[in-house]
Amino acid sequence: MLVSLALLASTSALAAPSGKAPTVPVQTLKDVTRILSSDAYAGRAPTSPEEAKTIAYIVARMKAAGLKPGNKGSWTQDVPMAEVSANPTPLTFTVDGKPPLALAYKTDMVIGTSRLVPNVDIKNSEVVFVGYGITAPELGWNDYAGLDVKGKTVVILINDPDWETKTLDGPFGGRAMTYYGRWTYKYEEAARQGAAAAIIVHDTEPAAYGFGVVVSSWAKPRLGLDAKDNHMSDSAAIGWMTLDGARRVFAQAGQDFDLLRTAAKAKGFAPVPLGSTMSMSMTNGIKRQMSKNVVGILPGKVRPNEYVLYSAHWDHLGRCLPVKGDGICNGAVDNASGTAGLIAMAEMQAKAGPAARSQIFLAVTAEESGLLGSDYYAKNPVYPLGRTVGGVNMDGLNVVGPVRDVKVVGPGLSELDGYVTRWAKAGGRTISLDTDPEKGYYFRSDHFSLAKLGVPMLYAESGEDLVNGGTAAGRAAAEDYTTNRYHKPQDEYRADWNWGGAVQDLTMYYGIGRELADGKAWPNWVATSQYRAIRDKSRAGK
Template sequence: MRYTGIFAVMVIALLAACNTRQASVDQATASITKEDLARHVQVLASDEFEGRAPASRGEEKTINYLIDQFKKLGMQPGNGDSYLQEVPLVEITADDNMQLVISGKGKPLIFKYLDDFVAGSPHVTETVSLKRSPLVFVGYGIVAPEYGWNDYAGLDVKGKTVVVLVNDPGYATGDSTLFRGKAMTYYGRWTYKYEEAARQGAAGVLIVHQTGPAGYPWTVVRNSWSGPQFYLQSADSGKSQSAVQGWITLESARQLFQAAGQDFDVLQQKAARKGFRPVPLPLTASITIHNTYRFSKSYNVIARYPGKDRADETIIYTAHWDHFGINPTLEGDSIMNGARDNATGTAALLELAEAFSKLDYPTRRSVVFLAVTAEEQGLLGSAWYATHPIYPLNKTVANINMDAMNIFGPTKDITVIGLGYSELEDVLRQEASAQGRYLRPDPEPEKGYYFRSDHFSFAKQGVPALYAKMGVEHIEKGEQWMRERVDWWVKTHYHKPSDEYDPSWWDLRGMEQNVRLLFRVGYRLADSNWFPNWREGTEFRAKRDAMMQHN
């Protein structure tokens, strides 16, 4: 009887400890509030922060604010005794006094910068020129052996300029047997188009903009690819990339193809079918770009919540702190405040750090809060971290990324970009269910969101990454209202000076809902010994399996 009594006392004590621990987690979760999120967004997206461009006064204000907040929360420096990781950049600004001249048998076509095309150069030099560079239409500009696809087959493009379609054949045809059907693959992203053209030796690249396949209107291209552009510093000063990288409007492309004696719509249809072969165009492209450049340093901001018995294993939350700064080509308001994109994600990072600081019992693993730079310039800050990690990738349990969060109100669902990719979704599903919510796939897979934010830098290196966005089934107003509202925001505010904090209509209840959810997911991972993996058959699984053999 004495042993039975002791056992009963132990059980009661254990249950009490569990209840106390759970109460601590609940209290930490409740510390994430829409009021605190709004407060951080209002600061980060203010005109005082000048649009948070890398290597600017706005960056200084941003990283100082983040460091100050992390210190107040008791977070440790994440890089030795520093909260910073240096990211070496080069800033290149093209003189907007340029024109693109297309020559052939008839009268030359002269395209106007910003209205008809945008262009720049990653080459670190004062002047870059294409002089009568032969034009070649290479369809989607894809080389994908696993899909039996090669748009450059039998073609030498050295010294030439390739004209490329955005997205991939699966989107164009809706054929589920081509690539991934409507869901964009990495082969559809503009970054891939430039990378492949460079591998092929092309002197220039012109991507034909179309709103549907690109996922955004021309104004986004115009605003995003004008003004200062950032690149990671390289030993060859960018010379391994094509000398000129640009976009042309659909109307300009139609004029170009007509001048070449071709029908754009007909060639676009042919380009989406297997067996397509590149089409040389009897035209040349000429352009001169005058650059000013400066080498600079930007910074990822890193804070750490230390774990207990498995402290060398980390869960990394990410959000990019940067936006486009001040765009001198714009009349009137030229500050690109980036309130939703991505002061919201940065604010969420701070709220998550605060929530972990409220825990009465430390988690087994460490949690890292990584605010990365230069996402808007091609995921540069996260790419630098993922290839120069402070915490070993084989000890990195997961990445949880936050970008352009929900400002429209609470939802019954939560969207997982890349649903079906990793086992992290199992934890997310359980915690979402506890909120009375369900997971749904990306309703717009053709826009390639999986490749457009910082989790992708971790995925490419094999680290399981979760990118959960706002849902689309608004609790009070329904799905149609939510879709229309988001579409309105993209057309009206995305990558424009008007992306500002506006308390008159912003509804951060949904953001609060999602940040609390991501806290519970991160906590579950941080207080366990489980290493999630990619699903079988995903392109990142082999790399993860290989690195984990060293654990």
């Protein structure tokens, strides 16, 4: 859920913290970002030839910063992965007495599988519309109520039922997306229900990106974590269809998609069998390979078996669709800059000397493939999650300039809000709410892998109230990056960037991390958070 600024502010102590942070090493930010985003690193794709070069550089910088190897004497943690290259047929929908309807790959739909099998074959699977595909017992909401979907194909809406609400009021947080709205959850729940295939209907506004983004991410070999069971508990096929494709499928079955979409917003909606069947097949190439997380540590001097965590993902998209002849997605802001922030933070904390608790610096792989590196670490932690106090994730630094505010992504979830409020105030900044809550950014970066297993993680970033130009200039800069550089070859290093905003943020992150590392507090989730019970259980087991 999201909360008001007043409630967010109430979680902080009245007094601003004292103490001065070491100077942020701006040259480190420039050097690490420039080098990692150079063409020599070819976009830092996991398992690519350039991964080894990337890992070696990060390790060298961590070592030079004064860190120690963080994984039982090793600088790295192996992350077993499997790449699936799917070659699907069209999705063919059949209704008795009517001509078959075929949805074409890349044009009308994308489809794939997380199962590590050479072939997928689905024949005459009954099609069911399950609304938003949500099962939320705490809200009395079950879009699968009264129907067994084992072996069937479920069609699902993206986002939450109340996403069109203009406020933050509603069973699912109103305008703010909850995890129930994320596509990852939709597939997870469909698998738990036993669906053979799960197809999400794409709609640009509630998805927060166009269908072209979906195609570019899905219509290529896709990385996932390897698994001993070959992910056989997942649905055999998962994918997306266009809004137009969905309307045609429903019309073929004599149903009005838009009417059913409206009905699905109401509590008590019942799944609707369409009276059609879906058939498709795909052949899969499977390539098992290893990637790596990088782990460094500054051992604590008083309670070394308690840990504060800093994270950033080192990977990007590698070679991608060329724009004006440039086919390398360098990922300078996303996330060479965040990796640079991780190294700079290591230098600052090492310069300040050992804290009471140990501090972990984690550079994870394959964030762009679905938070895979952080997910693997969270499920296979080098340091127990029950002894991990909390931490800060850095995914893209501000290279536009100093700002007057701090944007907390996912505010009102944990007691870390009090820390960020205090340290923002110490830096002369105010707190602003997420300007795009419907996009679900809280669930789209590596902190979430740890959060959903109970570890309070802060995800904050510079706001948009630029010292030079105000909110209009800040919003324009953010939109320019999203439109013209995000996940494109144009996300390249520039020598004329203004690092003043990054310095503000890193100074704040340093203060938050140092307060956690030198203190005895164990910040928890708020009482209403779904992660509170998970945290309490892990702390009890430690």
